[in-house]
Amino acid sequence: MTKRAVLAVLLSVALCGCTSVLSNRIVQEDEKIPFPELLQKPDRFRGAVVILGGQIIETTVREKESWVQVLQLPLGARHAPDITAPSQGRFLVVYPRFADPLIFEKGRKITVGGVVEGGRVITIGGRPHTVPAVIERETYLWRAGDDFAGTGSAPAVRFGVGFGIWR
Numbered sequence: 001m002t003k004r005a006v007l008a009v010l011l012s013v014a015l016c017g018c019t020s021v022l023s024n025r026i027v028q029e030d031e032k033i034p035f036p037e038l039l040q041k042p043d044r045f046r047g048a049v050v051i052l053g054g055q056i057i058e059t060t061v062r063e064k065e066s067w068v069q070v071l072q073l074p075l076g077a078r079h080a081p082d083i084t085a086p087s088q089g090r091f092l093v094v095y096p097r098f099a100d101p102l103i104f105e106k107g108r109k110i111t112v113g114g115v116v117e118g119g120r121v122i123t124i125g126g127r128p129h130t131v132p133a134v135i136e137r138e139t140y141l142w143r144a145g146d147d148f149a150g151t152g153s154a155p156a157v158r159f160g161v162g163f164g165i166w167r
Contacts, residue, residue, distance in 0.1 A: 019078065020051075020078055020079045021078050021079055021080070021111055021140040022051060022079060022111065022113045022138050022140060023113075023138060026049065026051065026113035026137060026138050027051070027079075027113075029049040029113075030049055030050060030051045030113065031045075031048045031049055031050060032050075033045055033048060033050055033116075035052070035072055035074075035088045035089065035091075036088055036089075038050065038091075038116065038132045039072075039088065039089045039091075039131070039132060042116065042118050042119035042130070042131070042132035042133070043118040043119055045116045045118075045132075046116055046117065046118045047115060047116065048115070048116045049113065049114070049115055049116075049137075050113070050114065050115075050116055050134060051075065051079055051111065051112070051113045052070070052072060052075075052091055052111075052112055052114075052134060053070075053072075053073060053075045053079060053080070053081040053109070053110060053111040053112065054070040054071045054072040054073040054081050054087065054091075054109070054110065055070065055071045055073060055081065055083075055107060055108070055109055055110070056068055056069070056070055056071075056104055056105065056106055056107065056108045056109075056110055057069040057070060057071050057090065057106060058106060059099055059100075059101040059104040059105070059106075060101075061098060061099070061101065064096070065094055065095060065096050065097070066094075066095040066097065066098055066099035066104075067092055067093070067094060067095075067122075068092070068093040068095065068099055068104050068110070069090060069091075069092055069122060069131075070090065070091050070092070070093060070110060070112075071087050071090055072087050072088050072089050072090060072091055073085055073087055073109075074088075075111065079111045079140070080109070080111065080142065081109045081110070081111065081142070083109070089131070090122075090124070090129075090131045091131050091132045091133070091134060092120050092122060092131050092132070092133040092134070093110075093112050093114065093133075093134050093136050093139075094117060094120075094133055094134065094135050094136065095136050096135070096136075103141070104141070108141060108142065108144075109141070109142035110139065110140070110141055110142065111139070111140040111142070112134060112136055112138070112139050112140075113136075113137050113138040113139075114134040114135050114136045114137045114138070115134065115135045115137065116132060116133070116134055116135075117133040117134065117135050118132075118133060119131065119132060119133065120133040
């Protein structure tokens, strides 16, 4: 009986480290569209549910909505943006409400689940570019300390013997 209890605890701890920061509902609805395809033909995927993430470039407050422009990064464990991977482009998150630019600040990592609206034109370096636009359903804003190379998040469990210096 003791071995079963230990096994159950270890299994539950291991599974907790793999869960997404977004709800199970949106994770199940995610159509897992490769970002390069979404970037090339955003109107083709209109109405699809996607999970995207990256680093905030700019937040613009409009009269009835807010736009958060994001530099896409591949998602790793827990749907965290992988800061060591190259970006494949930009996308726009559309919030049908006020998104405070001091909270959605430049450089902050973000993971978003939402519905593809199609393409929207933004200006980059004085030139118009069409990028995928996603109507937000769920957002997770990462803390600055959540940047870990290769995984996008800190390990949930550490094992070891001895001593160390906590950073």
